[in-house]
Amino acid sequence: SQKIEQNSEALNIQEGKTATLTCNYTNYSPAYLQWYRQDPGRGPVFLLLIRENEKEKRKERLKVTFDTTLKQSLFHITASQPADSATYLCALARDDKIIFGKGTRLHILP
Amino acid sequence: EPEVTQTPSHQVTQMGQEVILRCVPISNHLYFYWYRQILGQKVEFLVSFYNNEISEKSEIFDDQFSVERPDGSNFTLKIRSTKLEDSAMYFCASSEALQGVYGYTFGSGTRLTVV
Numbered sequence: 001s002q003k004i005e006q007n008s009e010a011l012n013i014q015e016g017k018t019a020t021l022t023c024n025y026t027n028y029s030p031a032y033l034q035w036y037r038q039d040p041g042r043g044p045v046f047l048l049l050i051r052e053n054e055k056e057k058r059k060e061r062l063k064v065t066f067d068t069t070l071k072q073s074l075f076h077i078t079a080s081q082p083a084d085s086a087t088y089l090c091a092l093a094r095d096d097k098i099i100f101g102k103g104t105r106l107h108i109l110p
Numbered sequence: 111e112p113e114v115t116q117t118p119s120h121q122v123t124q125m126g127q128e129v130i131l132r133c134v135p136i137s138n139h140l141y142f143y144w145y146r147q148i149l150g151q152k153v154e155f156l157v158s159f160y161n162n163e164i165s166e167k168s169e170i171f172d173d174q175f176s177v178e179r180p181d182g183s184n185f186t187l188k189i190r191s192t193k194l195e196d197s198a199m200y201f202c203a204s205s206e207a208l209q210g211v212y213g214y215t216f217g218s219g220t221r222l223t224v225v
Contacts, residue, residue, distance in 0.1 A: 034213060041221075043114075043201045044153060046213030089153065093209035096166040097143065102152040 002028045004101035006090055012107045013080050021075040021104045023090030030092040033066055033073050038087045038103065047088075048075075080108045112136040116202050116217035123192055123224055131187045131220045133202030142185045143203040143214065144177065146170070153201065159185065160208075192224045 007022035023033070032051045036044035050057045050066045050073065057064045063076040077084050087103040115134040123129050135142050144156040157167045157177055164177065176188045185204075189196055199221050203214040 031209075032211070034210065038153075041199075041219070043203075043216030043219050044214075046210075046215065049211070049213055093211075096141075096158040096160070096208070097155045098210050098214060099155055100153040 002026070002092070002094060002099060004090055004092060004099065006088075006101040006104045008104055009102070010105040010107065012109055015080060015082060015108050015110050017080055019077040019080045019084070019106055019108070021088050021090075021106065023073040023075070023101055025071050025090075025092055028092065028094065029068060029071075030094065032093060033064075034091040034093070034098060035062075035064055035073075035075050036089040036091060036100075038089055044089055044091075044100075077106075082108045082110050084108050112215070114202055114204055114215050114217035116200075116220050118220060119218065120221045121223070123222070125194060125224055126191050129189050129192055129222065131189075131200050131202075131222070133185045133187075133217055134183050135185055135202065135204030136206075136215055137183070139204035139206045139215070141165075141205045141208060141210075142177075142179070143205075144187045145201045145203060145216075146198040147201065147219075148198045156187070156200075189222075192222075194224050197222055197224045 003026045005024045013019040034049045035047045038044045061078045065074045089103045090101040091098040142159040147153045158165045199219040201219045203216045205214045
């Protein structure tokens, strides 16, 4: 069955550094992949979508890459700030829905 | 910025009781979803809804669950006879395109506590 793995449950990064989060998937080749941010007690918030024919997508300090050969997406936050602390979710479209990974809790340390 | 609105924000119910969770999706969106998140676990798909019918449902979405779009704006999730294990955050989402090509917009959720 479809599996989405996000590399670590929690990641601590010093303020100002680049945070890199990993999403790996198996048994499926999605047409595109999405990244969401979730704060405690809140719903996921859509950040970026990258299509299978795109290698890289940028939005302000965010950058996403998509390697369909490795079945992997990397999510980067450059010049990280304490306000970037949250859980980041990778999601794949499948049939009439998207399915989420468990997420990586990112802590940006001042 | 358009929002998905969910009510109530918190619902406490006795085991075996029926609950209805309400959502107002974004007005020009055509696709509607319910997801749930048990504390500390991942966001899980329950059901998708398009053109006034269910387009897909998960194994979790058994006969105890139903969805309805009773008018042009509301989208509801009913749990007929709640169990302790139904305690979770329930999120409604909507999208303007199939498979969320422009992303899904989620509501802030309803925290359901079954006692």
